[in-house]
Amino acid sequence: MLEYRLEHPLTTGALRLDVLVVKKRPEAVVKRQIAEIFRRDNIIEYKSPADNLSVNEFYKSFGRACLYEALDDVDIADLTLGYYVSLKAA
Secondary structure (H helix, E strand, O other): OOOOOOOOOOOOOOOOOOEEEEOOOOOOOOOOHHHHHOOOEEEEEEEOOOOOOOHHHHHHHHHHHHHHHHHOOOOHHHEEEEEEEOOOOO
């Protein structure tokens, strides 16, 4: 038996990126260690110590990055995806 679900929602809310950092000028130099890996568009996902950084969490973040790339017409070669894990409890 088959079950059909039309327009099945993937989340209860809108998909959102935690932080998007866009480098407006390619020649700009940012004097922070994290900026050494920055490209033009940089997605940063925040995780608390209580969060589980699992393969499934990576796939969800990667999926959001792919959607951003496709919907905002971003060159995938100019995109980074990173994680920031807080060491303090929220």
